[in-house]
Amino acid sequence: MSQVIEQLNRLEAELRLRDPGQHAHRNTVLNLVTLCDDHDRAVVCDGLVRAVAASHPLRAILIHLHTEGEKRLSAEMSVQAYRLPDGVPLQREQVLLEVWGATAAHVASLVEPLLVSDLPTYVWWTGRQHVEAEGLREVLAASKVLVVDSIGFDRPPASMLELAGLVGQLGDRIGFSDLRWERLRPWREAIAQFFSPRDRRPFLSSLREVRLECAASQPADRAGAALIAGWLASALGWRFGRVRSVGADLTEAPTDSRAQVSLQSRTPVNVPTGHLVAATLSGRRGRRDFSLRIELDRETGGHAVVSIDIGDSPTLNQHLPMPVTSETDILFEVLARGRRDPVFVRSLIAAVPLLEALR
């Protein structure tokens, strides 16, 4: 590792000599440590991190872990200073480490010397399982945020339950982010917005049905819907009753507020598996029925149709932009948004009964 650090310093010194004007504007704002446990994923993550770094000054440390084989390490470093099209100077530094054998279990000893001091460290765990891995925990000791993408887990409900366990243990000290949670943001915003006007606020306590539909071919693919249901439950103070499966395509959960929550599978067409395709919330307040339905327009893509029915008024249909967001953009959002997201943490915890049923 001392050679790695030496070479990194040498590259920086060279850059400083070659282009002092550019280097003067070094203003890295975070460390991003990306942990991968398979080759394909490492290649993809390398591209993603490069794309994020292209518009954001960070030190990226990408570690490809091989738990088997002889103990060894290979490294590749790059330091780059450049200007954005609008003239803003940026610098990015990237260290690629490939680690074999016993060292892979002590990855924190590789990460810590490479961190730029005084900057927040985000750890992006891209593995498909084992969120509770010991090596990851060690790295988290020097980190502020753990980022995962639960849609990429082999068994999303099981790994999300592991994540919920980790939240219970480390939630006071570090923040947790899930790229899937970010993808659900437009849905959450549209639902929250419906209840924003004062005269609709009472509808919240009069919700009777929540139906969340996912592009899914198996129950585990409905984990995103479970997260939305957990969000509603934690915000509205619901507790889920006995969760039951109705065949392979439907999971139902009553709540102590009389609202019935159902998570439903829809055949994936033009929407990636695991993604939400529709949400319906309805109820009755006094003599007025109300309902909000948001449904992805799967024919043309890029937006959802929002339908609002309140009382006897005609249905209001509106188109809501919901562009397909790239993984780079989502990661970018997560890094930009800050460190702690208590709403995500509470939603994940509240979704535990549903995730257990989907497991």
Add this chain to the structure above:
Amino acid sequence: VTAPTAPAPNPLAEGMSEYRSADPALMVIFGATGDLSQRKLLPALYNLARARMLPAGFMLVGAAIDTLSEDEFRDRMARSVRQHSRTQPVDDKALEAFLRDVTYLPLDFTQLEGFQRLARCLEELAEARHTGGNVVFYCATPPPTYPLISKQLKAAGLHRGRGYRRIIVEKPFGSDLRSARELSRILRDAFPEDAIFRIDHYLGKETVQNILAFRFANSIFEPIWTSQQVDHVQITVAEPLGIEQRGAYYDRAGALRDIVQNHALQLLALVAMEPPVAFESGSVRDEKVKVLRSIRPLSPVELRTQTVRGQYAEGWVMGEKVPGYRAEPHVAPDSTTETYAALRCLVDNWRWSETPFYIRTGKRLPKQATEIRVQFKRPPHLTFGREAMLELEQNAITLRIQPEEGISLRFGAKAPTAGIELRNVNMDFLYASSFLGDAPDAYERLLMDCMLGDPTLFTRSDEVEAAWTLVDAIETSWRQGEPPLETYPAGTWGPKGADRLLEAEGREWHHP
């Protein structure tokens, strides 16, 4: 009788931007085919729609004198968005979806009948779109039409109803204290003060808002932000451009009314104000208006010696030869309108006692730069000797509003030589490279603030009047030829008198 209780906050909105929680509303833009609408407002609304900021049910009603069909208006709007949107390329699907929520109404502002038609249209839309009667009226029209529009809205009963009714007017708010008061009186005859949103888009800029964050969210700067430590403050609003196509307006207004009365004095207020109790409209605007009222009135002698007015002559700007002001289109050949204004003011309060604030603004200056430079006093003792400190300037914090938004701290450091030699070095914070994502345009922010009913970044009538009180006194003196109008070659930093203003006190302008 029990007071109505506020409804509990929306628990689903936790963790989301407050901008996601605006109530559904209709927006009417008067002058929807005009330049401001096409260049700024419609692109801003498109970007809000694209970012899903506009509440479900939102609908835009364009209103203007032009006889256009709805489709023609939408076509025109689509062209404007494509040309002027800050986000490029334009998202066709988002634009198409947004245009579905746009309608157009030809309207002659002098005819009450048109406003009555508008009232019927808004009533139907409110029902169909569940907007609860909320309406924002935006006057994107020449300022002389504001009183007429306000009166017609009242006559048609549009000034109140179910939901809120708010009106937005653009600067300038009057052309002097008297006309500003008259405008406020007419607007208040139809709308309460808290429903009148006077927009100065400068206040919507991220970097302007960051002045407050810089000062009041950091404990290290505020203790030195006083006359004990600060030698003086320079506020510069420089433009390389001439007056473009605005000759007719500008020749009546001049730099003092066009920039100093609003932008420059707002910047001064933000830099000099005391910490507000909270970042909310009442507190922030109360503190700003206290500063404006604390500006010491200039005596007749001071009006002559501490203000400078200039007009650009022919010269070279950014490699181009440009004509003098009097040769510009729609400008009188013997015009005495100033294109440059500089002044020295004192803020008479405990914090700023006898600390000069120098303001300057001008057209056809060498470069675009809006910045506030807070220059600190020299250390009381030259520890390293006079020789070592020869090249050392005073410490300074520069808040750069545009371009290259950011903050610089200038301080002295030992040069890497054998002896002790001190040099100036800068610590730079660049806004754009430290934060991810695009900052919203000022109009996007301000339109949403209005829909949320948050007037913090809008100008209140007493602020406007305090600013006009200062500017009117200068105008009166200038109309009497005191001080005389100087000329400066285009592409230079203004008339000689501006340099003398600072040289008289052993200071000099910082060149951005």
